[in-house]
Amino acid sequence: MIPEDAEIRRAVKPVICYPTETLPQLDLALYGAARQGGRKVDEVRVPPREARAFGVPAGHFFRITSVEGPQVGDLNLWNANDLSERFYSGKTRALHGTHLTVGDRMWSSFPTLRPMATIVEDTLNWYGIDGFGGSVHDVIGTRCDPYTNNLLNGGQYHHCCHSNLTRAFASETGFSIAESEPHIHDVLNVFMCTGFTRDTGQYFMKASPVRPGDYIEFFAEIDLMGALSACPGGDCSAEHSSDEAACFPLQVDVFASDPKVLEAWAEPEPNGYDRSHGA
Numbered sequence: 001m002i003p004e005d006a007e008i009r010r011a012v013k014p015v016i017c018y019p020t021e022t023l024p025q026l027d028l029a030l031y032g033a034a035r036q037g038g039r040k041v042d043e044v045r046v047p048p049r050e051a052r053a054f055g056v057p058a059g060h061f062f063r064i065t066s067v068e069g070p071q072v073g074d075l076n077l078w079n080a081n082d083l084s085e086r087f088y089s090g091k092t093r094a095l096h097g098t099h100l101t102v103g104d105r106m107w108s109s110f111p112t113l114r115p116m117a118t119i120v121e122d123t124l125n126w127y128g129i130d131g132f133g134g135s136v137h138d139v140i141g142t143r144c145d146p147y148t149n150n151l152l153n154g155g156q157y158h159h160c161c162h163s164n165l166t167r168a169f170a171s172e173t174g175f176s177i178a179e180s181e182p183h184i185h186d187v188l189n190v191f192m193c194t195g196f197t198r199d200t201g202q203y204f205m206k207a208s209p210v211r212p213g214d215y216i217e218f219f220a221e222i223d224l225m226g227a228l229s230a231c232p233g234g235d236c237s238a239e240h241s242s243d244e245a246a247c248f249p250l251q252v253d254v255f256a257s258d259p260k261v262l263e264a265w266a267e268p269e270p271n272g273y274d275r276s277h278g279a
């Protein structure tokens with residue numbers, strides 16, 4: 001039964017759930033100054049259909065670059081000193097929206113809920129939101145994984161981002177595969193172009209607009225361990241849980257910053273809630 005006032009109810013205007021004006025303000029000019037003259041201190045090449053881990057000290061920068069061909073990457077982040085603090089895709093989405101770009105932050109899990117990394121550059125910033133409702137660098141997908149693939153297609157495929165990230169985490173930490181898997185979490189889908197269909201609300205992907213030379217760069221707000229998977233979907237124009245798609249490597253570069261510029265800067269404090277939960 002459609003109620004008589006259905007149209008009136010549907011016509012109620014939305015309000016933003018989490019206005020961001022009261023978030024700690026960021027100083028992109030300070031980050032830009034700190035980046036000037038910063039030398040490269042590390043680089044990691046992520047092979048196609050594999051993942052690699054990397055470390056970024058607080059106050060340093062890391063850049064993910066498309067090389068050789070259009071390729072999507074699945075990014076996990078942890079506090080390098082406490083692996084229980086990790087990227088919280090859902091809350092980041094609630095705060096900044098479905099897709100991230102310059103000035104947006106990657107927030108950590110409860111109870112710390114603080115910025116782990118801030119996006120300072122994004123050469124795909126021009127893309128905006130296309131006619132299908134698609135945009136780039138999403139926090140709406142999860143990560144391609146062998147369980148969903150088994151559910152939908154059957155079989156045992158071992159190079160989904162979830163498994164790639166598990167192996168990379170294990171080799172970086174020395175943990176077993178079984179110990180490592182629970183540390184893998186929902187990702188920032190770097191360079192991936194996604195949205196929800198307007199008619200059925202279904203998650204969609206389309207060929208990424210990324211081209212070799214495009215990059216996204218982050219400022220590390222705390223000591224970070226990262227892991228990046230070069231998704232088996234390649235540019236994610238067709239499928240993402242098989243060896244069918246053309247896949248390319250991704251490059252991660254880590255840059256030091258000018259310590260003099262960051263003298264007055266401090267890492268974000270853990271969240272101020274007292275955790276008593278009214279008990």
Ligand SMILES: [Zn+2]
Pocket residue numbers: 074143144160161162230231232233240
């Ligand atoms: Zn993937």
